[in-house]
Amino acid sequence: MNYKICLPMKLFMLFCFGGCAYTITELLFRGNSHWTMFILGGICFLLVGGINEKFDLSLPVQMAVSSLIITALEFLCGCIVNLWLDWKVWNYEQLPFNLFGQICLLFTVLWFFLSAVGIFTDDILRWKMFCEEKPVYRLTRKRSE
Template sequence: MSAIEYPAVFAMGAVGYASMELLFRKHTHWTMLIAGGICFLLIYLISNLKHLTKPEKWLIGAIACTAVEFFIGGIVNLSLGWRVWSYAHYPMNVLGQICLAFSILWFFLCIPVCEVCILLKALFHRNGETARKIKGKERR
């Protein structure tokens, strides 16, 4: 692990998630930078676990994102009353902070994000063998 690996991954997730919110919702909140950074870092760690299948990684990533969303929502929305978001109008929501629809969305977002994380890991570690596997040029 390089000294900048985890902070850089966190920063990429923070900027990436806030950018997605700006693109689709036209606004974001500074707490979403924190949520995005934490989620991306967790997916980064999960995606590089060799003993898990890809669907297991996607599912665990979606559960992790949902948990982060519930935790941060509990603080900023329920405790502090900032009303950053509410899923109260969605079916199958929990306290308006998480809902099944967005948990499913997180699952499908984890598919490409896990692949990006594997590439990032190879770049951070400059591991020739991993890079060759990614490019399909594994040594024989």
């Protein structure tokens, strides 16, 4: 189904898709989730999907930038919901290379690989649902012309 839709509605739909996808992923792998993870997942999905809307980057660079964005937002969210509000949504203190138990190297690497799924999904949704350009990917930097 292809149709034109106003920007706020499109962003809201993508946000909800990302929030649902993240919550479902957490439920499948952890067995539980928290409503704040819906919000975090939606924001991350919008930002990860928006990288190639503004910049012409190779797929691995998009994935690296996405991993850093997700990790930064996870740290910010963790500092608020876990350290400040003491909601105990997650705790990585038992994992090596963690920062205050809110982020860790293992999950930063995991976000790198999972971000490819987010990038592809966002591009397909934008192409099929919102009549945007068909996605094209590069694995290396663009050649000089």
